[in-house]
Amino acid sequence: MNVHKLGIRKSNQLTTTSHMEIFSIFPSWLLTTILVLFCIFLYTLKSNSSSMVALKLPPNPPKLPIIGNMHQLLGQPRHLAFWKLSQEYGPIMLLNIGSKSCLIISSSTMAKQVFKDQDHILCSRPISKTTKRLTYNYVDAAFSPHSNHSKKMRKVLVSEFMGPKRARVSNHVLLTEVEIMLRSVSLHPSNSAINLNELFLALVKALICKVAFGSSYREQPLKGPSLEVMLDEVMELMNPFLGDFFPWFGPIFDQISGRNHKLEKLFSNLDAYIQTYIDEHHNHIGQVYDEDKDFLHTLLELSSTENASGDDRLTIGEIKSLIVDIFLGGIDTTFTTTVWAMSEIIRSPRVMQKVQSEIRNCAGRKQKIDETDVSKMTYLKMVVKETLRLHPPAALLLPHESLSHCQVGGYDVLPETMVIINGWAIGRDPSTWGKNAAEFYPERFENLDQVEFRGGNYDMVPFGGGRRTCPAIKTAPATIEFIIANLLYWYDWKIPGGVKNEDLDMVEEGSLLITKKLPLCLIPTKHIWEG
Numbered sequence: 001m002n003v004h005k006l007g008i009r010k011s012n013q014l015t016t017t018s019h020m021e022i023f024s025i026f027p028s029w030l031l032t033t034i035l036v037l038f039c040i041f042l043y044t045l046k047s048n049s050s051s052m053v054a055l056k057l058p059p060n061p062p063k064l065p066i067i068g069n070m071h072q073l074l075g076q077p078r079h080l081a082f083w084k085l086s087q088e089y090g091p092i093m094l095l096n097i098g099s100k101s102c103l104i105i106s107s108s109t110m111a112k113q114v115f116k117d118q119d120h121i122l123c124s125r126p127i128s129k130t131t132k133r134l135t136y137n138y139v140d141a142a143f144s145p146h147s148n149h150s151k152k153m154r155k156v157l158v159s160e161f162m163g164p165k166r167a168r169v170s171n172h173v174l175l176t177e178v179e180i181m182l183r184s185v186s187l188h189p190s191n192s193a194i195n196l197n198e199l200f201l202a203l204v205k206a207l208i209c210k211v212a213f214g215s216s217y218r219e220q221p222l223k224g225p226s227l228e229v230m231l232d233e234v235m236e237l238m239n240p241f242l243g244d245f246f247p248w249f250g251p252i253f254d255q256i257s258g259r260n261h262k263l264e265k266l267f268s269n270l271d272a273y274i275q276t277y278i279d280e281h282h283n284h285i286g287q288v289y290d291e292d293k294d295f296l297h298t299l300l301e302l303s304s305t306e307n308a309s310g311d312d313r314l315t316i317g318e319i320k321s322l323i324v325d326i327f328l329g330g331i332d333t334t335f336t337t338t339v340w341a342m343s344e345i346i347r348s349p350r351v352m353q354k355v356q357s358e359i360r361n362c363a364g365r366k367q368k369i370d371e372t373d374v375s376k377m378t379y380l381k382m383v384v385k386e387t388l389r390l391h392p393p394a395a396l397l398l399p400h401e402s403l404s405h406c407q408v409g410g411y412d413v414l415p416e417t418m419v420i421i422n423g424w425a426i427g428r429d430p431s432t433w434g435k436n437a438a439e440f441y442p443e444r445f446e447n448l449d450q451v452e453f454r455g456g457n458y459d460m461v462p463f464g465g466g467r468r469t470c471p472a473i474k475t476a477p478a479t480i481e482f483i484i485a486n487l488l489y490w491y492d493w494k495i496p497g498g499v500k501n502e503d504l505d506m507v508e509e510g511s512l513l514i515t516k517k518l519p520l521c522l523i524p525t526k527h528i529w530e531g
């Protein structure tokens, strides 16, 4: 009994002592803090798990462990794979590709919510190994995640490359390059086909580079690969690296497969290409009149302490990244659309006849067509619009990314979700465009004045939308109209080999940029005016 009592007492004593010891080691305020923090932790855990339960995520096709939905995208162009899935799962879907969640948008209603209602949240860009490297670690305008810096760079690009200051030069360069193109057509052996892909690529490349580098631009670089070779490599490397989606094992495969090495080599070639122009411009910068300054001159001025201060001053990396932006954003998109436009026109004798007579009537008999003539060519504008509806060169635009949690179409979208807008599917949606959605029919725009590239309804989105809209939304169509107007004014065109117009091959190729698989080769005949 005593022993028992003693035992109890002893154990009580022990307990009391150990409490005392704890209190002596940890002061009471610390223990209280730990207790409060623990309660907050439990509460957060509970509220997180209850909000997880309450989340309403978009429809998600069945997925496999580790790779997620990747197997559903293999072996076909991505815009087609997404479109097929959307037929089953709807205009908003959530796919998992490795570690990334991707929201796939396939209707104008959903696109409107992304570009308008939630634009402030869905305006960022996902990071990837290729874009990070080619943009000098995201100091550019086009591919950087949303930030004050990316906004600043977009402003510089828009005002200095596309703004009114540069418009005069751009127009002059366009006129000159179109003349060069027409001369090369006139020198072509008669009755033989011209490869219009080559013709348009040379024109657009010269146009962008002459506005960027001025008269120092050379068609072939002094050393290293040509710009078009580098652009082809960019397109290949823009396809995601495994490491972008599978951070645990992907980087090893990227290393073994040689993709990392390819990217490094491409970057160093592209960097050297731009550096040559920077060196040349540095050598002459004091000797150039204001009116002769090209884009690169202006950027270099903005990098000097005399002309810019603090945050406004550009670094050499920032300058190079803006040049990369206009190369990647401007050349292939414009030249590919011109090829599609000319292909659709030649395929339909009705459209050809109508657009050609408009062009010839509006311009009348003259030596040169100018911008004012083209501004009157309403049917030609519809033809270019219809081309961009059916063949948006960037079928999936550029991916966006969510900055924080938001809702689209009543579904929850979590932070850091990649948002892919299927511009190709939106432009061909029969619920918007009717039964003849897949047909090339420019007249559909006659009564649809409100369907602008960036109209209120997002029925077609070849230039994207919201704050990341393509800054060339007005200038690029005007350039294409001008090229087509000139080709059709001076020449009549036919397909070689007796192929019927409607049988012209229109097979698509590519995943980021959807090009015509076979080059467009046509025979020109100089137009003879009657009387």
Ligand code: HEM
Residues within 6 Å of the ligand: 141, 142, 143, 154, 157, 208, 325, 326, 329, 330, 331, 333, 334, 337, 392, 393, 394, 397, 398, 399, 400, 461, 462, 463, 464, 465, 466, 467, 468, 469, 470, 471, 472, 476, 477
């Ligand atoms: C037919 C020609 C063109 C088409 C169809 C086109 C299409 C696009 C598309 C779909 C985007 C992504 C928009 C988004 O994320 O929502 C984009 C962005 C961009 N484009 Fe274009 N583009 C064309 C011509 C050009 C040209 C000529 C340039 C410059 C010389 C250019 C520069 C850019 C830039 C800098 C961006 C990034 C804008 C940003 O993220 O803020 N594009 N373009």
